Amino acid sequence: MSDFHDVAKNGLSTAELEAVLRRVGTERYHNRHPLHHRMTSGGMSKGELQAWALNRYCYQAVIPRKDAIILARATDPAFRAAWRKRIEDHDGEDGWSGGIARWLHLATSLGLDAEAVKGENLALPATRFAVGAYFSFCANATLLEAVASSLTELFSPVIIGERVPAMLAKYEYITEDTLAYFSRRPEQASRDSDFALDYVLRHADTPERQQAAIDALVLKCDILWAMLDALQHAYQAGNIPPGAFRPEQES
Amino acid sequence: MSDFHDVAKNGLSTAELEAVLRRVGTERYHNRHPLHHRMTSGGMSKGELQAWALNRYCYQAVIPRKDAIILARATDPAFRAAWRKRIEDHDGEDGWSGGIARWLHLATSLGLDAEAVKGENLALPATRFAVGAYFSFCANATLLEAVASSLTELFSPVIIGERVPAMLAKYEYITEDTLAYFSRRPEQASRDSDFALDYVLRHADTPERQQAAIDALVLKCDILWAMLDALQHAYQAGNIPPGAFRPEQES
Numbered sequence: 282m283s284d285f286h287d288v289a290k291n292g293l294s295t296a297e298l299e300a301v302l303r304r305v306g307t308e309r310y311h312n313r314h315p316l317h318h319r320m321t322s323g324g325m326s327k328g329e330l331q332a333w334a335l336n337r338y339c340y341q342a343v344i345p346r347k348d349a350i351i352l353a354r355a356t357d358p359a360f361r362a363a364w365r366k367r368i369e370d371h372d373g374e375d376g377w378s379g380g381i382a383r384w385l386h387l388a389t390s391l392g393l394d395a396e397a398v399k400g401e402n403l404a405l406p407a408t409r410f411a412v413g414a415y416f417s418f419c420a421n422a423t424l425l426e427a428v429a430s431s432l433t434e435l436f437s438p439v440i441i442g443e444r445v446p447a448m449l450a451k452y453e454y455i456t457e458d459t460l461a462y463f464s465r466r467p468e469q470a471s472r473d474s475d476f477a478l479d480y481v482l483r484h485a486d487t488p489e490r491q492q493a494a495i496d497a498l499v500l501k502c503d504i505l506w507a508m509l510d511a512l513q514h515a516y517q518a519g520n521i522p523p524g525a526f527r528p529e530q531e532s
Numbered sequence: 533m534s535d536f537h538d539v540a541k542n543g544l545s546t547a548e549l550e551a552v553l554r555r556v557g558t559e560r561y562h563n564r565h566p567l568h569h570r571m572t573s574g575g576m577s578k579g580e581l582q583a584w585a586l587n588r589y590c591y592q593a594v595i596p597r598k599d600a601i602i603l604a605r606a607t608d609p610a611f612r613a614a615w616r617k618r619i620e621d622h623d624g625e626d627g628w629s630g631g632i633a634r635w636l637h638l639a640t641s642l643g644l645d646a647e648a649v650k651g652e653n654l655a656l657p658a659t660r661f662a663v664g665a666y667f668s669f670c671a672n673a674t675l676l677e678a679v680a681s682s683l684t685e686l687f688s689p690v691i692i693g694e695r696v697p698a699m700l701a702k703y704e705y706i707t708e709d710t711l712a713y714f715s716r717r718p719e720q721a722s723r724d725s726d727f728a729l730d731y732v733l734r735h736a737d738t739p740e741r742q743q744a745a746i747d748a749l750v751l752k753c754d755i756l757w758a759m760l761d762a763l764q765h766a767y768q769a770g771n772i773p774p775g776a777f778r779p780e781q782e783s
Contacts, residue, residue, distance in 0.1 A: 406754035503657035514765035
């Protein structure tokens, strides 16, 4: 396990910075989390999958808002025009024909009530705190850091490639229709992460800014990791906090 | 377990509102958390206690900042004069002679390095997200909600009364000097929570404001609970996330 705290202190070439950013993903992206392996191995109960979908909805729902905050902070119209596509992807034409709607479909296909999912108040407090930290970071850190925190998308095709075939194979009640959300994401994420990576590599032009970009990506990995930690503690180990979603008893 | 979501919808008398607020504490304050019982039963390893002290430091350190945000939002000079005492309590005369310094003393008495504790970057990400949620809430919710979120202090004399004698009895390396932080807190917390409770009862004068005050206290309990959940998952169950404090191997 690397310590990324001082990795840029002597300055990195563009290629070196890209290599460090990719190494953050290799070491700390949430496809390394035990709960991801439990999911892909077929070991999760339906209640655990419901809890995952319900909690992850809070993350999906904040994405276009954090992208709007980034849009609001960007002074370059060309940057805004490119970044705006992210909001369109998640909200769709009418708010409910994009990625958020597809995630909601995933959740309801698993048996959850749409209003309960959209209300978000059955999610784990820890999920809401992690998601709130992401939004606050994009609002309060530098624009470079906010963009760098989106670079987990560099790694999302990997986790989707692990997750989708395994879920289709291991859970009889999960179909391609359930997982329609993921069919669009690799292409969108590649387009978006290419743009964001190029931006970060061009704008992280001092050791301090390089370190800030690396730290932002580490923070984002911490956010995704903490969300799975909270799910594992609540629904695998059985420590559901007061007020949070409780799966129905399964036979 | 009560659902506090709609409890004020028909309006509550002052006495009823106070009773609901106290019931939030009875049901959801973190003296109900299994990790608190593990602590008071003597079951925690020294590494777990170190992790608790190190993580809780992040909470202690944000208290005067969230109180300063409340101060900044208060237009009544008399309110500010009363609330200001909280900042004085935590920072002391010179920043390092109040509650934060006493918490740091607790942490170093357990064998932690002061700079590592103060740096906060070995704390669990989940701790930082929960603490950040508290700060953001006090900055962005109404002043009434921010004040109501402080009402966990109504219950802190109880948890301190459970914690201190048990820790002195169960852990040979813990002395009254280690726990000096707690000797001042009950008196301060009583003074502060009397003031805050009076404020909330006088200003929560519609069903909507009553519900907002109740929800704020529930949220604060969720924050404290999530901090113990994260510690339990990481240090009792052994799922320490990347980058977080790792206790030395104990013999």
